Amino acid sequence: xxxxxxxxxxxxxxxxxxxxxxxxxxxxxxxxxxxxxxxxxxxxxxxxxxxxxxxxxxxxxxxxxxxxxxxxxxxxxxxxxxxxxxxxxxxxxxxxxxxxxxxxxxxxxxxxxxxxxxxxxxxxxxxxxxxxxxxxxxxxxxxxxxxxxxxxxxxxxxxxxxxxxxxxxxxxxxxxxxxxxxxxxxxxxxxxxxxxxxxxxxxxxxxxxxxxxxxxxxxxxxxxxxxxxxxxxxxxxxxxxxxxxxxxxxxxxxxxxxxxxxxxxxxxxxxxxxxxxxxxxxxxxxxxxxxxxxxxxxxxxxxxxxxxxxxxx
Amino acid sequence: xxxxxxxxxxxxxxxxxxxxxxxxxxxxxxxxxxxxxxxxxxxxxxxxxxxxxxxxxxxxxxxxxxxxxxxxxxxxxxxxxxxxxxxxxxxxxxxxxxxxxxxxxxxxxxxxxxxxxxxxxxxxxxxxxxxxxxxxxxxxxxxxxxxxxxxxxxxxxxxxxxxxxxxxxxxxxxxxxxxxxxxxxxxxxxxxxxxxxxxxxxxxxxxxxxxxxxxxxxxxxxxxxxxxxxxxxxxxxxxxxxxxxxxxxxxxxxxxxxxxxxxxxxxxxxxxxxxxxxxxxxxxxxxxxxxxxxxxxxxxx
Numbered sequence: 001x002x003x004x005x006x007x008x009x010x011x012x013x014x015x016x017x018x019x020x021x022x023x024x025x026x027x028x029x030x031x032x033x034x035x036x037x038x039x040x041x042x043x044x045x046x047x048x049x050x051x052x053x054x055x056x057x058x059x060x061x062x063x064x065x066x067x068x069x070x071x072x073x074x075x076x077x078x079x080x081x082x083x084x085x086x087x088x089x090x091x092x093x094x095x096x097x098x099x100x101x102x103x104x105x106x107x108x109x110x111x112x113x114x115x116x117x118x119x120x121x122x123x124x125x126x127x128x129x130x131x132x133x134x135x136x137x138x139x140x141x142x143x144x145x146x147x148x149x150x151x152x153x154x155x156x157x158x159x160x161x162x163x164x165x166x167x168x169x170x171x172x173x174x175x176x177x178x179x180x181x182x183x184x185x186x187x188x189x190x191x192x193x194x195x196x197x198x199x200x201x202x203x204x205x206x207x208x209x210x211x212x213x214x215x216x217x218x219x220x221x222x223x224x225x226x227x228x229x230x231x232x233x234x235x236x237x238x239x240x241x242x243x244x245x246x247x248x249x250x251x252x253x254x255x256x257x258x259x260x261x262x263x264x265x266x267x268x269x270x271x272x273x274x275x276x277x278x279x280x281x282x283x284x285x286x287x288x289x290x291x292x293x294x295x296x297x298x299x300x301x302x303x304x305x306x307x308x309x310x311x312x313x
Numbered sequence: 314x315x316x317x318x319x320x321x322x323x324x325x326x327x328x329x330x331x332x333x334x335x336x337x338x339x340x341x342x343x344x345x346x347x348x349x350x351x352x353x354x355x356x357x358x359x360x361x362x363x364x365x366x367x368x369x370x371x372x373x374x375x376x377x378x379x380x381x382x383x384x385x386x387x388x389x390x391x392x393x394x395x396x397x398x399x400x401x402x403x404x405x406x407x408x409x410x411x412x413x414x415x416x417x418x419x420x421x422x423x424x425x426x427x428x429x430x431x432x433x434x435x436x437x438x439x440x441x442x443x444x445x446x447x448x449x450x451x452x453x454x455x456x457x458x459x460x461x462x463x464x465x466x467x468x469x470x471x472x473x474x475x476x477x478x479x480x481x482x483x484x485x486x487x488x489x490x491x492x493x494x495x496x497x498x499x500x501x502x503x504x505x506x507x508x509x510x511x512x513x514x515x516x517x518x519x520x521x522x523x524x525x526x527x528x529x530x531x532x533x534x535x536x537x538x539x540x541x542x543x544x545x546x547x548x549x550x551x552x553x554x555x556x557x558x559x560x561x562x563x564x565x566x567x568x569x570x571x572x573x574x575x576x577x578x579x580x581x582x583x584x585x586x587x588x589x590x591x592x593x594x595x596x597x598x599x600x601x602x603x604x605x606x607x608x609x610x611x612x613x614x
Contacts, residue, residue: 048419095599098606102352102418103558107602110555114595121588240551244426251423283434290427294420295409 013169017161018151023229026161028269029168030226035249035261036175037218042247043256044179045211046191050105050243051092051112052219055085057238058115059220060227064131065124067228074137074145078167078224085220086213088115093212097205100194109240116238130234134227136160145228164225171218176258178214187211191256219246241283248286251293254300263301321584323463328580329573330469330538333476336572337531338553339560340480343568344487345524347500348517351410351421352557356528357550358432359398361543363529364447364536365436366394371449387449390533398529399522406521411514429547436543444540472534479530480569487565496520555598561611571609 016025034056041047059081067077096107119125126132136145136157145163148155178184186207189197198204227233236242245268253264268286275282297304338356345353370385370393385393405428413420454468487493499506499513507513532546539545553572560571575594582590589596601609 048422095602098602099558102346102422105419105422106352106554106558107598109551110558110595110598113551113555114592117592117595240547244430247423247426280434280437283437284431287427287430287432287434290430291409291424294424294427295412298416298420 010169013165016165017156017158022156022158022161024269024273026164026229027226028266029164030222030229031246031249031269032262032265033168033171033225034219034222035246035253035265036172036258037215037222038246039250039255039257039261040175040178040187040218041211041215042250043260044184044191045187045208046194047097047208047212048105048247049096049108049212049215050240050247051108051110051115052216052246053238053240053242054092054112054115055089055216055219056223056226056242056246057119057233057236058088058223059085060223060233060237061119061125061131063224064134064227064233067137068131068134069124072137073141074139074163074228077137077228078221081224081227082217082221085223086217089213089216089220090209093209093216097208097212109243112238112240112243116235116240119235119238125233128235130232131227132232134231134233136228136231139163160228164229167221167225171221174214175218178211179258183207183210244290245286248290248293250300251298252289252300254302254304254306255298257300257302257306260300260302267301319463321581323465324580324584325577326460326463326465326580327469328577328583330473330576331579332573332576333473333480334531334535334549334572335553335556335576336480336569337476337527338549339556339562339568339572340483340565341524341527342553342557343562343565344483344527345521346562347565348496348520349406349410349414349421350418351413351425352418352554353521353524354422354425354550355405355428355432356425356525356553357546357548358429359402359525359546360528360532360535360549361436361541361546362401362432363394363398363532364541364545365440365532366390366397366529367449367533367536368445368447368541370394371447384449387451387533387537390449390536391530394533395526395529398532399526402525403518403522405525406518410521411517429550433543433547440541440543442543444542444545447536447541450537468537472538476531476534479527483527484565484569552594555594559594559598559601559608561608563608564610567608567610 016022038049038052041049062084063077063081066072066080067074072080092108092111095111096104099107120127138144139159143159145160146157147159149158186197186202189200189202190204190207194204223237226237249264249268250261251264252267253262254260271285272282275285278285293300299307338360342353342356345351367385367387367390370390374385375381375383409424410421413424450468454471457464457466458470487496495506495511495516499511499516503513535545556572556575557568559575560567562568575597578597579590579593582593
């Protein structure tokens, strides 16, 4: 991959809070990581999970709870959320990989629905209201993440932004390393031809489960970040709408491309903030985008671009 | 709560009432899956659409066509809604799904997911999410009947009976008639069936139309029981997915029986431990995945 492109993207990420609305940017980073984690599974292992909201939303509840009720520092909150998602991913993954293809999608959707019901009914999740007013707290007990600085006359939570940015880079780097490791090559082999991977002696189940856990953990980390940014963990985060949204981001950007999920997340998050005035028509717009994408360009933006440039992006 | 025979039986009967909806919907999914190899995510949305055809036919169709006194009655709705939704299904299959057969089956799921969002989104914009009552329940189905061990609402009994009739009629057609044998052959090997001069693409289109018409039929049956709301389908479809995973989509009878049984289990759970009733089907799915991963009636692939 082009080194210059990465440097430019990294510089843009560093400069972003001075250029664009920082809350938008942080939301984008959360969903970009979420979609990238999802893409590790769909794009590189060929498993369509329709329940990733359980990890994203579940972790955001756990982080919210750890920070708000237990009074832990934000980095421990994120760590707790991520570990929770990894554990949940291990449980769901062990069950879901027992079925293939279309059943896999249905199993993950149904399992995620259990998490949704728990979030709706359990006493510690706040039910319909969710967990509100989650404090941003002091990073390592020292750096106040709620601290704002005046940039262009607007208060900007720079500390929080860079914390989120660092976490995003860490998560994205893990995904990038995973894809480009021997382990990632085996995942691709499974995606392309599972029986052949089996016949080559790979314990396919174990690889799938491993990919599922990594993907779930990082989706959870994205959810934990989200709960600090918006100071809210809500039912929306664990609902099937969110699972669908992350599928759309990945599909739109380009399944199985490194940059695709970033582009897809950018497109969907922009759509949502630009079209917030249309209210619930947004669901229809997202649905139409889905249909158009599936019918007309299954490779997504980045995939189509890669085809034009004749290289993999 | 005391576990009297009456309480248990009444909840189980009410559960059976939910069970017939699971049965019809999972049957539709199984029929579609058999031939098209896609899971129809829009099934819940089309079930909801069926209920709305009945509701709007009763309340708004008359004024719309300049005959304010005209109301589409319940019996007519039972015929009209499946026809309308079936036609919608045929359009969906012809214009969209048919382009995807040569690609990964997951694209069918994603496409129908998008369609579900569109249909649900449109209705959410025009109708109350908390639902509207459907008041065209026929006189004759009011009141209750004495089943010996309990008084049971007549309407619910009617829903159970007619649903069973429709389910078993579908099973009969597919498993015991010549038309059904084409269908089953098409499921096994579409190329070969094509070679025998059977119009397989037409068969696929009509199968999808029939599958979603079943969903609409269930929607009309549901309308007088539950309030008609834009989200009634999405709540239903995820449970039905779990039902389908438990039963396996390979067998028509399997999906019917699983649907009925799970409805009753759900009803029974309401008596024993009510908070678990909304998740019990998912938990059963977990157990089935652990014990018999291919599903109760599924074949190992």
